Amino acid sequence: MNPFLIIRCSFILGIITLAAACSPGAKEKHAMPAAIPVVVAIAEQKDIPIQIHTIGNVEAYSTVSVKARVEGELLRVYFKEGQEVKKGDLLFLIDSRPFKASLKQFEANLARDTAQMKKAEADVLRYNALLKSGVVSKQEYDQYHTNFEAFRATVKADEAAVVNARLQLGYCNIRSPIDGRIGRLEVNQGNIVKDIDTILVTINQTKPIYVTFSLPEQELSEVRRYMAQKNLKVEAIVPKDEMDSVAGELTFINNEVHESTGTILLKAIFVNEDESLWPKQFVNVVLTLTTQPGAVVIPSQAIQIGQEGNYVFVVRPDFTVEFRPVVLGNRFNQETIIAKGLQPGEKVVTDGQFQLVQGSKVEIKNILESLAQSSSGIHNQKVDTYE
Incomplete structure (x- = not known):
């Protein structure tokens, strides 16, 4: 084939390709990328409890080591x-037989000495009359009186011995x-x-029961402030049974901070009628301090962390996303309070964020659910209260 002809054909093919690439239709396709599928949630306004989460240990209300x-x-x-x-x-x-025998012996001693005391008392009365008549001397009278006092002291000792013997018998x-x-x-x-x-057996009182836990000393002033206003609710949650929490009340704050750990010990009491809490058991503890009314909350998975701090992607009405820095508050369950940066009713992306940048076009996968939430959540918003 003629080399000149090959070069000429290649030149013509290149012009055609360039013209096709520069055509309006091709330019429009290049400028219109596909929408990114995402899942969204609507920022809601709720009353959210302010809580402290920690680990606690169940402790018997009282423990007695029974001994003989x-x-x-x-x-x-x-x-x-x-x-x-x-x-x-x-x-x-x-075995009470030795103690019964001792009791009988002491009772016999008491009876004997009582009889002797009564005889000595009669002698004293008789010699007292003779002393007044001048028949006997004062010395003789004093001797009988002393004997009577000695027998009376012996009887008192016998009575004490009998009481002690009965106690010993009762201890059986x-x-x-x-x-x-x-x-x-x-x-x-x-x-x-x-x-x-020897310890015979140990008894633990489990109704009611205590849960002890420690908090950093930085939390002490806030806990004391709220405790002075009202009784603080404490929840104990057994691991692997998170759906069934037990409610109690904070009753005790220790009088000193542990110097090596910088923590302070607290104690809550639980009725525990069903004995769902068991001594020495580890539990998750939730201490509720107060309730923040009208807080703006979103699912925690919507929050991203960048070089400038926390942010979310907000979906605009035209289905593009806006990079929005936010200030976070407390967390409750799977939700986080947004202290600054969002308004109730705004949509935030909860899944698919890794593909997004400022201005990205999105397709909402849960759009029907989102629209339903938007219509009922903005105009007729339901506020959940956690007590």
Whole structure:
């Protein structure tokens, strides 16, 4: 083929291609990129609780380590491990036979010495009459009077010994000092127990129950300020059971800050009738300080972080997006308060932000839902109140 002809054809083809590229239709297609699909949400106005979230530990309302007050053989156990008991319920029986024998002995001593005291008292009365008649001397009378006083002191000692013996006998029946739940049995039936030496069982009172938690010392002044105004609500949430929280009330702020951690200990009380909280259990704690009325909130996933701080993409009426810096407030569940930068009813992008820049054209994937929310949320807005 002629080389000149090849060059000429290539030149003509290049002109045709250039003309096609510069045509109005091609220019219009290049200037009209496809809309980016996004998901949006509408900024709403609600009453939002101001809360502090932390981790807490469940603590028994009271704990009693049951011990024997007398020594002897453990004859019987009246409960099962883990059982719920009431104050005054019989728990253990210690062999009472030695204590019954001691009581009888002291009662016999008391009876003997009482009889002797009565005889000495009669002698004193008789010698007192003889002394007045001058039959006996004052020395003889004093001797009988002294004997009477000695017997009276002996009787008082005997009475005290009898009372103590009865107490010792009563200690053979060991009863629950509180309402609570029995723990593991430490000494089995048949063993010899020693007084104030061995823990027999531990009882934890679980109704009501405490949850203790710590907060940074920087939060102390705010917590005390709101606590002075009203009782503060505390919620305890068992991990993996977030939908079922337990409500309680803040009752205690420790009187000092832990110097090594810079935190302060707080305690809340819970009725716990269903025993959903268990001693030594870890729980998520939510302390509600107050409620912020009329706060503008959006889903937290709409918030982006850039070099200049937090921002969101706001969808304009012409379906282009605006880069909007925002100032954040507190978070509640999956929503965040916008302290500055948004108005109620504005649409923000919650999914698809990574493809957007200022002025990007968007296609709202949940447009029907968004329009429905817009019509009911702006003109007839529902305000949720969290108490």
